[in-house]
Amino acid sequence: MSSFPLPQLTRASAPLTREVSAVNEFGETTTVSIPAERALTVYVDKRELVTLMTLGANPELLVLGFLRNQRLVRSVQEIESITVDWEVGAAAVKTREGIANVEERTSKRVVTTGCGQGSVFGDLMDEVDSIVLPEARLTQAQLYGIVNAIRLQESTYKSAGSVHGCALFRSEEMLLFVEDVGRHNAIDTIAGWMWLQDSEVMGGADKVFYTTGRLTSEMVIKSAQMGVPIVVSRSGITQMGHQVAQAVGLCAIGRATNKRFVCYSSPQRLHLQPELAGPKVRPATEPG
Amino acid sequence: MSSFPLPQLTRASAPLTREVSAVNEFGETTTVSIPAERALTVYVDKRELVTLMTLGANPELLVLGFLRNQRLVRSVQEIESITVDWEVGAAAVKTREGIANVEERTSKRVVTTGCGQGSVFGDLMDEVDSIVLPEARLTQAQLYGIVNAIRLQESTYKSAGSVHGCALFRSEEMLLFVEDVGRHNAIDTIAGWMWLQDSEVMGGADKVFYTTGRLTSEMVIKSAQMGVPIVVSRSGITQMGHQVAQAVGLCAIGRATNKRFVCYSSPQRLHLQPELAGPKVRPATEPG
Numbered sequence: 001m002s003s004f005p006l007p008q009l010t011r012a013s014a015p016l017t018r019e020v021s022a023v024n025e026f027g028e029t030t031t032v033s034i035p036a037e038r039a040l041t042v043y044v045d046k047r048e049l050v051t052l053m054t055l056g057a058n059p060e061l062l063v064l065g066f067l068r069n070q071r072l073v074r075s076v077q078e079i080e081s082i083t084v085d086w087e088v089g090a091a092a093v094k095t096r097e098g099i100a101n102v103e104e105r106t107s108k109r110v111v112t113t114g115c116g117q118g119s120v121f122g123d124l125m126d127e128v129d130s131i132v133l134p135e136a137r138l139t140q141a142q143l144y145g146i147v148n149a150i151r152l153q154e155s156t157y158k159s160a161g162s163v164h165g166c167a168l169f170r171s172e173e174m175l176l177f178v179e180d181v182g183r184h185n186a187i188d189t190i191a192g193w194m195w196l197q198d199s200e201v202m203g204g205a206d207k208v209f210y211t212t213g214r215l216t217s218e219m220v221i222k223s224a225q226m227g228v229p230i231v232v233s234r235s236g237i238t239q240m241g242h243q244v245a246q247a248v249g250l251c252a253i254g255r256a257t258n259k260r261f262v263c264y265s266s267p268q269r270l271h272l273q274p275e276l277a278g279p280k281v282r283p284a285t286e287p288g
Numbered sequence: 289m290s291s292f293p294l295p296q297l298t299r300a301s302a303p304l305t306r307e308v309s310a311v312n313e314f315g316e317t318t319t320v321s322i323p324a325e326r327a328l329t330v331y332v333d334k335r336e337l338v339t340l341m342t343l344g345a346n347p348e349l350l351v352l353g354f355l356r357n358q359r360l361v362r363s364v365q366e367i368e369s370i371t372v373d374w375e376v377g378a379a380a381v382k383t384r385e386g387i388a389n390v391e392e393r394t395s396k397r398v399v400t401t402g403c404g405q406g407s408v409f410g411d412l413m414d415e416v417d418s419i420v421l422p423e424a425r426l427t428q429a430q431l432y433g434i435v436n437a438i439r440l441q442e443s444t445y446k447s448a449g450s451v452h453g454c455a456l457f458r459s460e461e462m463l464l465f466v467e468d469v470g471r472h473n474a475i476d477t478i479a480g481w482m483w484l485q486d487s488e489v490m491g492g493a494d495k496v497f498y499t500t501g502r503l504t505s506e507m508v509i510k511s512a513q514m515g516v517p518i519v520v521s522r523s524g525i526t527q528m529g530h531q532v533a534q535a536v537g538l539c540a541i542g543r544a545t546n547k548r549f550v551c552y553s554s555p556q557r558l559h560l561q562p563e564l565a566g567p568k569v570r571p572a573t574e575p576g
Contacts, residue, residue, distance in 0.1 A: 020530055023555040025428070025548050027562040032550060037505075037527035053505075053528065140313070161524035161543070162502045181504075181526050214450045216469075217325075217341075236449035238469050239325035240341065242308055255449070260313050262320060267311040274315040 006196055007076060009060040012084035014038065016057055017160045033160035037181045038086070042066070044093045044102065055156065055163060055180045058189050059084040062180070063091045065192030069222055072099055076195045131248045133229035134205035138171070138251070140273035145172030146210055146232055147256050153177055157212070166190055168228075169208040183213035187222050194226055208232060215241040215252050215264070224248045230269055232256050237264050294484055295364060297348040300372035302326065304345055304467075305448045321448040325469045326374070330354070332381045332390065343444065343451060343468045346477045347372040350468070351379045353480030357510055360387055364483045419536045421517040422493035426459070426539070428561035433460030434498055434520055435544050441465055445500070454478055456516075457496040471501040475510050482514055496520060503529040503540050503552070512536045518557055520544050525552050 017033040024030055041051045042063055049072075054062060060082045067073040073095070080094040146169050156179045157163050164183035168176045168190050176193055180186040190209070207228045211219055215233050217240035223231045224244075230251045237245070237254050242264055245252040251269035255262045259278045263270050305321040312318055329339045330351055337360075342350060348370045355361040361383070368382040434457050444451050444467045452471035456464045456478050464481055468474040478497070496518045497511045503521050505528035511519045512532075518539045525533070525542050530552055533540040539557035543550045547566045551558050 018527060020552060023551040023558070023560070025562065025565040026568060027560040030550075032552075034525055034527055034530055034552075037529075162526050237322055238450050239306060239322055241325075242322055262318075263311040264308060264320075264322075270311070272311070272315040274313065277313040280314060 007064070007079040008081040009064075010083050010085075012056075012059055012086050014056045014086045016055055016156050035156055035160045035163045035179075035181055039089050040084070040091055041089055042091045042093060044072075045095055045098055046092075047102070049093075049102070052185060053181060054185050056086065057156075057180070058178065058192075059086075059091060061192035061196075062185055062189045063093060063192070064195060065188035065190065066185075067093065068191050068195055069188050069225060072102065129247070131224045133224060133249055134227060136205050136207075136229045137269050137271050138208060138230050139271040140276055142172040142208075143232065143253065143256065143261065143270070144259065144276065146174075146208060147234075147258070147261075149174045150210060150212075150234075155179055165210075165212045167210040168194070169210060170206050171208070175207075183211060184218065184222075187211065187219065191222065191226055205229070211235075214238060215245070215254055217241045217244045220244045220248070220250055220252060224250055229266075232261075236262075295352070295367040296369040297352075298371050298373075300344075300347055300374050302344045302374045304343055304444050323444055323448045323451045323467075323469055327377045328372070328379055329377055330379045330381060332360075333383055333386055334380075335390070337381075337390070340473060341469060342473050344374065345444075345468070346466065346480075347374075347379060349480035349484075350473055350477045351381060351480070352483060353476035353478065354473075355381065356479050356483055357476050357513060360390065417535075419512045421512060421537055422515060424493050424495075424517045425557050425559050426496060426518050427559040428564050430460045430496075431520065431541065431544065431549065431558070432547065432564065434462075434496060435522075435546070435549075437462050438498060438500075438522075443467055453498075453500045455498040456482070457498060458494055459496070463495075471499060472506065472510075475499065475507065479510065479514055493517070499523075502526060503533070503542055505529045505532045508532045508536070508538055508540060512538055517554075520549075524550075 016036050018036055019031050020034055022030055022032045035055055037053055038056050039051050040054050040059055042049045063082050073079060078095050080096050083092045149172065150167060155165060157165055163179045163181055164186055165179045166186035167174055176190055178186045178189045208230045209223045209228045210232045212234055214235040215231060215237040220231060220241045221244055232253045234257050235254060237252055245265040249266050251266040252264045253261050254264060304324050306324055307319050308322055310318055310320045323343055325341055326344050327339050328342050328347055330337045351370050361367060366383050368384050371380045438455060443453060445453055451467045451469055452474055453467045454474035455462055464478055466474045466477045495516045497516045498520045499507055500522055502523040503519060503525040508519060508529045509532055520541045522545050523542060525540055533553040537554050539554040540552045541549050542552060
């Protein structure tokens with residue numbers, strides 16, 4: 001790191017679930033938890049940039065990662081401070097020297113796979129060719145360790161549903177687990193956190209990214225952007241996700257539950273240990 | 289309907305799945321299906337508006353419903369034709385008299401619950417107060433009929449995973465089932481289809497909207513926009529979805545699988561028949 005200090009961040013907090021009244025199939029009025037969802041309007045140097053809808057667990061890291069993944073900021077040292085105030089639903093970002101051409105760089109809209117942050121997509125696809133992912137391998141035993149760690153993780157999902165979870169692993173060690181109502185928020189939050197760590201520790205080479213959501217092109221691109229060459233999901237992959245994963249040599253593993261998985265790309269990064277897979281019994285019908 | 293004819297639509301088609309090679313947990317190389325995902329750039333009167341990432345099953349209806357749900361077009365009769373050409377990934381929309389202020393009306397971006405189409409959100413929230421949903425009720429038996437019809441539906445999801453499904457029901461009769469890689473595309477496609485039907489048949493009063501995705505604010509708003517007062521999902525609800533449903537008096541039913549469900553709002557629209565719910569056995573842990 002250079003002589004610049006890390007950005008100053010508030011630690012705004014707010015309840016992650018709320019109780020609402022509901023009626024169940026027995027006609028009983030019950031109380032159920034639903035995830036919180038709040039608007040966070042991001043101002044960069046007093047200029048309104050975007051409004052993010054978020055669970056609100058880590059708003060400062062979310063904003064930092066959003067700026068990074070949108071490529072509006074190239075270095076964490078460009079940020080002087082991020083101040084979040086839930087009273088007014090605002091995140092004030094102060095940069096050291098401003099962001100050049102912010103108007104132009106946020107203007108192109110692409111509505112992507114059910115999951116916005118559209119402006120990022122067109123630009124990033126142009127840059128995919130320049131991404132070189134580090135050598136890295138994962139063993140099947142480590143993959144099972146990751147799936148098991150996620151299974152055991154306490155979460156807002158378990159108590160309230162309706163959120164996506166993402167996690168960053170070093171081999172099978174979970175470094176960070178993030179949930180949000182939008183899965184892009186979750187991965188952006190992880191990107192923000194990684195940016196604050198020492199870059200020697202936090203290089204992507206030995207990292208694995210886990211998401212409960214589908215492996216869409218955006219998820220694959222964002223993982224590649226963070227230098228993380230292996231992505232695991234309990235869900236499947238889309239065609240664009242598959243194409244991007246192949247283009248950048250990222251190992252995309254989907255349908256990872258219990259002992260099962262499908263490796264869609266770069267299988268050479270996965271050290272197979274089929275003897276750990278257990279007996280060969282599969283349900284009759286299943287999506288690929 | 290007035291004297292204007294309905295818009296002329298092409299019927300562009302393209303494969304909905306593709307086969308890719310993958311490696312499973314037994315170390316076997318297998319072929320699996322993944323959903324197709326293609327870019328469709330929408331031009332309105334030769335002006336580029338947006339690029340949608342879509343499965344591609346019903347691109348003309350998707351574009352029609354997108355224009356409607358973004359409130360860029362107020363009447364189907366404003367559209368003269370929609371011509372989709374998958375060779376170039378383009379949808380050419382020809383209007384009869386142009387769209388006023390299209391620049392201004394598509395400029396405001398809000399990144400919402402993991403699911404973009406951001407510009408719609410701010411504007412629509414302003415209009416929520418003006419929505420008056422028709423009186424309508426659904427019986428618990430009809431709700432079970434809906435859940436069962438979805439269970440039996442052949443789908444890209446069953447063969448390839450990674451898509452969201454939406455359906456429009458008249459009571460428990462399925463009128464239309466649509467899948468897409470983005471769930472907003474699926475609901476927009478249904479909106480486009482409804483717009484082409486005779487408005488006397490296609491009023492929302494006796495309709496029910498089903499989605500495999502979460503009940504986010506956008507899903508609730510879009511359903512309300514279509515005049516459909518009851519929404520059913522196998523997934524849960526977010527806080528904003530809950531707030532909007534309560535504000536417009538929409539009956540939001542989530543966690544609908546087998547005989548189970550949770551009605552989050554306007555339970556008076558649901559005619560409860562608890563005797564149909566079966567024995568009262570629930571798993572120990574479950575999200576609300």
